[in-house]
Amino acid sequence: MQDTIMHDSTSAANKAAVAVFTKGRKRTRQPENWKQTKSKILRNSGKSYINSKNTITKARQLKPPCKDTCRLRCFTKINSVQRQNIFDTYWGIGDIHNQRSFIWSCLTNIEPKYKYTNALAPRNCNKAFHFIVNGNPIRVCKVFFLNILDISDRVVRTVRSKTDEHGVLKTDFRGMTCNRKSDEVLISDIKEFINSIPRTDSHYRRQSSIREYIDGSKTIVDLFRDFEEVQNKKISLLENLMIKVTKNNPFSFFIKESYKQQNFSEVYVRNRRTKMLPLNQLTLVKAYTGKQELSENKKKIYAS
Ligand SMILES: [Zn+2]
Structure with a gap:
């Protein structure tokens, strides 16, 4: 196993060396060095990055918890150190698909006491938000949930729309369409x-070629x-x-x-x-020395 890894890394080093020598003739794609890839990594890790419109997007940061009027009193259940931990864990994932999976794992269905049913378009179940702290799920309000992760409501809506009834999250297809x-x-x-x-x-061309x-x-x-x-x-x-x-x-x-x-x-x-x-060695020749000859087609048109 060790040997294989060693071999791979040396061949990668050789490849890099070759790439330096052959620069200018044929260069291979290096997507990891692309500006777009670098921005994507920064974006998915919640760090400040320059977006496609060349403007600087601020880094994500832990937002204040919900107000003390919150019915669930979330701020008393999860302290500031734990909040920072959750924030760091989420943005440390650094991958949109796994971040969405994390969000999905924080959602549970709320079974309402009364429910209006419509057989053709059944309403989506309401969701409750939980964070796992010290192994225990702790229910929090939406404001608290979104502020701790510093994400918008839209992220949660996307996760809900991309997850099927079996809880399987669809793969991210961003950037894969072609213009x-x-x-x-x-x-x-x-x-x-x-x-x-x-x-x-x-000289070698055949008549029929x-x-x-x-x-x-x-x-x-x-x-x-x-x-x-x-x-x-x-x-x-x-x-x-x-x-x-x-x-x-x-x-x-x-x-x-x-x-x-x-x-x-x-x-x-x-x-x-x-x-x-x-330029000084060129002899310019007039392109049109006289009146331009009309094409046969034009002649017919003018004659009629
Ligand atoms: Zn709250």
């Missing part, structure tokens, strides 16, 4: 990019980087208020995205990866 619309946009961008790569003739060939000087990684560059450059025309083109900068256009924007920002469109002649 279909942006995926579609991305796929169409990928197709467009692939189609934009110039095709070359292959439908295979297409591209210039072999680029590796897949190069192509991927080109694609990324195109994606970063992609600017929606609808979002821009003003577009300016100047004679001196034929490889750029200038945009203003709002009326507040003082100066134009430059969008450089020349492919930096392809070796191209500097």
Whole structure:
């Protein structure tokens, strides 16, 4: 057993070493280093974290118990040290599923003396809240329960809705959906990019082959980087208020995205990866030297 663990850790170390050397060629996913993962760990442990909107979310902290008017007089049953212990235990779990299971274990059904029944949509049973202190379940009010854990009512409602009649808690699927619309946009961008790569003739190509060939000087990684560059450059025309083109900068256009924007920002469109002649060595040729020839289709339309 010991040996296996040793072996695993050395191979992991080797992998890390390899990753350092090959950096820049092909890097492996390291989700544990992602900002999102780090925030998730902090969030689930009740610590302060930066959320997806880049704002700082405060750390969870033990809130004051219920008022002394509470019918259950919870504050007399569980002292401040025990409250802090419960709080630390809950946030020490650090995993949403197990935290929900913990909450579920704190709930018990209250059998009401009178109950309105509706066979089609039976009402959910009311729940009582308990904490286990020194091995004994101690009933507390909802305010006390929520304040000790520093959670909202919503967390409890989620637990109730996610637990079936056998007490089985559904797995958390957060973050597992895919954004279909942006995926579609991305796929169409990928197709467009692939189609934009110039095709070359292959000497070995058979007449009947439908295979297409591209210039072999680029590796897949190069192509991927080109694609990324195109994606970063992609600017929606609808979002821009003003577009300016100047004679001196034929490889750029200038945009203003709002009326507040003082100066134009430059969008450089020349492919930096392809070796191209500097501007002063280029001889510019007029794209249209004369009146443009109408297409056969247009001619027919104008003739009729
Ligand atoms: Zn109370």
